[in-house]
Every structure is written in C-alpha cells, then in structure tokens.
Amino acid sequence: MSNQHPELFRRHKLNPILSAADWPYPINSVFNPGATMLPDGTTLLLCRVECRRGLSHFSVARSVHGVSDWQIDPQPTLLPEPDKFPEELWGIEDPRITFVPELSKYAVVYTAYTRDGPGVALAFTEDFRSFERYGVIMPPENKDAALLPHRIGGNWALIHRPVSGPRAHMWISYSPDLRHWGSHKLMMESRRGSWWDANKIGLSPPPIETPHGWLVIYHGVKHTAAGCIYRLGLALFDLRRPERCIKRADEWVFGPEEPYEQHGDVGNVVFPCGYTIAPDGDTINLYYGAADTSIGLATASLGELMDWLGRSS
Numbered sequence: 001m002s003n004q005h006p007e008l009f010r011r012h013k014l015n016p017i018l019s020a021a022d023w024p025y026p027i028n029s030v031f032n033p034g035a036t037m038l039p040d041g042t043t044l045l046l047c048r049v050e051c052r053r054g055l056s057h058f059s060v061a062r063s064v065h066g067v068s069d070w071q072i073d074p075q076p077t078l079l080p081e082p083d084k085f086p087e088e089l090w091g092i093e094d095p096r097i098t099f100v101p102e103l104s105k106y107a108v109v110y111t112a113y114t115r116d117g118p119g120v121a122l123a124f125t126e127d128f129r130s131f132e133r134y135g136v137i138m139p140p141e142n143k144d145a146a147l148l149p150h151r152i153g154g155n156w157a158l159i160h161r162p163v164s165g166p167r168a169h170m171w172i173s174y175s176p177d178l179r180h181w182g183s184h185k186l187m188m189e190s191r192r193g194s195w196w197d198a199n200k201i202g203l204s205p206p207p208i209e210t211p212h213g214w215l216v217i218y219h220g221v222k223h224t225a226a227g228c229i230y231r232l233g234l235a236l237f238d239l240r241r242p243e244r245c246i247k248r249a250d251e252w253v254f255g256p257e258e259p260y261e262q263h264g265d266v267g268n269v270v271f272p273c274g275y276t277i278a279p280d281g282d283t284i285n286l287y288y289g290a291a292d293t294s295i296g297l298a299t300a301s302l303g304e305l306m307d308w309l310g311r312s313s
C-alpha cells in the first residue's frame with residue numbers, strides 16, 4: 001500500500017521535466033519554479049537556478065503544453081542585484097507569481113537571501129523581461145510568501161512565514177499600497193510532536209481561489225534522525241477573511257517517493273512554488289522542485305482535492 005494519495009496527484013511520466021542538463025548555460029541545479037499561464041495559453045515557469053557558485057537567480061522557461069519543448073531564456077532572466085539591492089547579497093530564491101488584474105501586472109514574491117538570512121521581496125513585471133523591484137517587504141527571517149490576486153476589504157494581502165524560535169507558522173499581513181504592511185495575523189500554526197507538519201510549515205504555491213474558499217497547498221517539514229522530509233498538505237481558508245481556516249486535512253497529500261525526489265542536493269524534498277489551471281478549469285498542474293535539483297510536474301483535479309479535503313478529518 002502506498003503511504004500517499006496517488007489518486008490525488010499524478011506525476012508526469014516524463015518527470016523530471018527540467019533539469020540542469022537542459023540549461024543553455026552551465027548551472028548546478030534548477031528547482032522550485034513559480035508558474036503562470038500566459039494569455040495565449042503558454043505555460044511560463046520562473047525557475048530558481050543555482051549557479052556553480054551556489055547562489056540562485058531566476059530563468060524563464062516557456063512551453064506551449066507545459067510539459068516539454070521548453071524555450072529557456074539563453075541568459076539569466078533576473079539576477080540578484082546586490083549593488084542596488086543589498087538584501088539580495090546571496091541570491092534570490094523560490095519565486096511565487098500572482099497575476100493582479102487591478103494592476104494588469106504579475107507580482108513576483110521571492111526570497112532575498114540577505115546577510116541576516118532570508119527575507120521576502122516583491123517585484124512586478126508585465127512581460128517577464130523587465131522587472132520593477134519593490135525591495136524587501138518582510139525582513140528576515142521570513143520566506144514562503146505570495147500575494148493574493150486582489151484586495152481583501154480594500155487592502156492587499158500577503159501570506160508569509162516568519163521564523164521565531166524553533167517553530168515557524170503561516171501569517172497574513174495587509175497593506176494599502178503594497179509597501180507598508182501591517183494588521184499581521186496568524187493564519188495557520190505548525191503542529192507539534194511527531195506530526196508530518198510539526199514545527200515548521202510554509203505556503204507552497206500561491207493560494208487557489210475557489211467558490212468555497214482559498215485552497216492552500218502548504219509544506220510541512222518533518223525532522224527525523226536521517227534529515228528533513230518536505231511533504232504537502234491541504235487547507236481551506238475563508239474568502240473574505242483569509243486568516244480564518246475553514247478546514248485542514250491531517251494527512252499529507254504528496255511527498256517524496258520517486259528517486260529524483262529522494263536523492264539530489266537536498267534529498268526528500270518536493271517543493272512547488274507554482275501551478276497552472278488547465279482550460280477545463282479543473283486540472284491543476286503543479287510544478288515542483290525535486291530534491292533541490294530538478295523540476296517535476298504532478299497533476300490533480302481541483303474538484304477531487306476539494307472533495308477529499310471536505311471528507312478528511
């Protein structure tokens with residue numbers, strides 16, 4: 001018997017769909033991509049690329065069907081700019097993309113690796129060629145952040161994951177102008193003890209807006225004597241008050257099972273930062289980093305995820 005829910009997320013048979021060997025220039029690894037579907041139906045991945053100095057930048061990969069035949073930018077798309085943005089000293093990581101209709105722009109929320117640890121940075125783009133940086137909007141130590149696509153009660157909303165002490169939980173904060181953030185609220189706590197999501201959780205891709213609430217795919221980190229295991233769980237939050245959790249499943253729905261997920265620079269990690277929804281409105285294509293080394297694709301039905309979450313304890 002599998003210890004997971006293969007009926008919920010199905011791995012693509014071509015996995016891993018992108019790895020260092022596909023890159024047009026020498027790199028160490030490519031993983032944890034943000035994702036979006038462009039208006040013409042093209043899938044765009046904003047990939048975290050680790051160079052052979054160990055620092056990360058972003059590269060765009062485009063594909064008509066979102067599986068193969070990727071057109072990868074010949075040079076890095078977005079490099080850390082520590083001269084202008086000293087917070088990006090040790091690289092930029094784990095981008096989450098949200099299209100914001102009010103601004104007709106894509107928000108890219110990412111980790112800036114500062115001298116004092118990871119912080120949350122924001123940039124906007126219309127074309128994934130030029131980017132307008134807002135700098136760090138949540139100081140260290142904080143990461144795993146994404147912007148909601150529209151205002152909630154007049155304010156923008158950002159989910160993020162500050163670290164305080166040995167435990168780390170998901171928080172949500174609000175802003176009138178995308179620069180000044182306040183009204184901080186605890187959104188979901190990590191559990192304790194030997195749970196799969198004990199002590200440290202974080203948002204994975206941006207939340208999925210459904211008629212029943214914000215569907216959140218989050219990661220839990222289990223510390224074991226053999227190292228950490230990163231797995232994914234589901235929770236649903238109120239549309240109008242997203243800090244209010246409506247439902248949280250006890251069991252994880254996706255975890256490292258395949259060799260390319262269990263072995264790599266950091267083994268036993270599945271880490272999605274983005275998804276696309278197919279034109280049927282139901283199929284979710286989840287793009288995830290596998291073992292901090294390559295990119296995998298898993299698909300699920302949104303309806304099935306919601307049903308399963310509704311039935312779960």
Ligand code: BMA
Nearest residue numbers: 032093094266269271289292
């Ligand atoms: C997390 C993030 C991810 C990474 C994961 C496993 O804390 O930094 O970028 O994939 O650890 O190393």
